[in-house]
Amino acid sequence: MVRVRDSADFLAANASVAQLVAARAIGTDYRWKGQVKVQPADFTFYELAGWRDSVFEHVLGRFRELKSLDLNEKENRVVVGVEPGALDAMRRQLPEVLASYGIDSNAVSLVARSGALSEARSLGGFVGGNVITNHADTLIGGVAQVAVSPGGYILSTIGVVLNYGGVRSVLTCSHCTKTAYSPDSDTLYQPDIPYGYESADPGTSTCGSWPFTFSCRSSDASIIRLFSGDTSEIGLIARTTYGSYFNAGSLTWDTDRPYFIITGTSPSVSTGTVVQKVGRATGWTYGSVTATCVDVTNNDNGGIKVLCNTETDYYSSGGDSGGPVFVWDGVNVASFAGIHALHDGSHKYFSPLTQINYDFTSSMSIARTTSLSAPSISGSVSSSHPLISWASISGATEYELSRSWCVYDGLSPSCASGSNGWEYVGKVYSTSDVDAEMTVSSYNGGSVPGIGNYGWVGYKLSATNKRDVSGISNEIYFVLSP
Helix, strand or coil: CEEECCHHHHHHHHHHHHHHHHCCCCCCCCCECCCCCEEECCCCHHHHHHHHHHHHHHCCCCCCCEEEEEEECCCCEEEEEECHHHHHHHHHHHHHHHHHCCCCHHHEEEEECCCEEECCECCCCCCCCCECCCCCCCEEECCEEEEEECCEEEEEECCEEEEECCEEEEEECHHHCCCCCCCCCCEEECCCCEEEEEEECCCCEEEEECCEEEEEECCCCEEEEECCCCCEEEEEEECECCCECCCCCCCEECCCCCEEEEEEECCCCCCCEEEEEEECCCEEEEEEEEEEEEEEEEHHHCCEEEEEEEEECCCCCCCCCCCEEEEECCCCEEEEEEEEEEEECCEEEEEEHHHHHHHCCCCEECCCCCCCCCCCEEEEEECCEEEEEECCCCCCCEEEEEEEEEEEECCEEEEHHHCCCCEEEEEECCCEEECCCCCEEEECCCCCCCECECEEEEEEEEEECCCCECCCCCCEEEEECC
């Protein structure tokens, strides 16, 4: 959403957005399901930011009925979540309070929110079979874990294995441990075998202005230090046989592709980005980011405000807490974004990596280092079809091929699936591949064929051996035939 305050700039903003889309700078990745829109703004971002901070400091702790707070760029408003039963009363009371702090009440929208609940589950029992809830010989992200509390078992999910301050550890939710938002050194189990103890779980801080203060944490996260001798691997997330948007995905390991491979991080993601989640209750699910930097009240843990959560619409349930959230390239590669933590009905929240880093002082090494070299590809035409070739990569057992193709429509390219993004073609087990689905007239090397041609198709690939993935190769292009 591009908001323009001055109507005289509206046409220029539209033209600039169109240029960015045409240049494949924004809105072109298949992982991003939104649209780019230019709309008039009632308020500038800086006005809203100041009023949002003032609501946080002076108003949020004043009324227990206020459950969340967000500067919503799409709505061009400061959005305050209110308990549904108190919505009418707050609509009458808040304008005067806001005005007393110089906040324009027209810039503040009230919506019904019940407050968030934790998504750890207090139950016993384990699911058998070749599933992520079962025992894993090697600890990785996305598999089940258990903590023991005075009330019984707390079932949740390992986020990622990482090096924290140089020590092999696990990142998961704070409320997945015996005592939320407090260090207690309790032992965690996977699923019933002890694997580590809580080594870092910062306490809360005081937020707001006296006398309307409240307790805050930057994230719902804790660090579990692994016991000596535990087998673990950094940079891997359990991959199940399928993901789902509207309901639960699979819990069963994908034996052909058992892992998502973390090669980098996405410390913060924008609205519209598609993110994936793996958890012990609902398996692999995915959805879009619907709001960013939302302050949420955790009703399960004393009304503590967990700050600057990322709101999504992926499917989740009790037991998914702690599970990894990541951006996926559609093939093997994951970019770690955070850990699933809370829900408020259909609104799901994860603690983004930026907020997790605020809570913990030592360095975190999350991404995997690969020994596979990136392939270098070249092309030629074989019986009017693209032929892609490359040299064998040491240590690779297969190659993952992607393509992008567009047909020129006037001055702009019209691309597959309405996007200039890349689509996954499939696995290749040799060092060349003919794409019989595409008919081409010539090979154009590393340059995109320009206007005057019917269209173009491009290719790139990576090498993999299930646990590791190389960098992406160079891109090559062919001229499409009508």
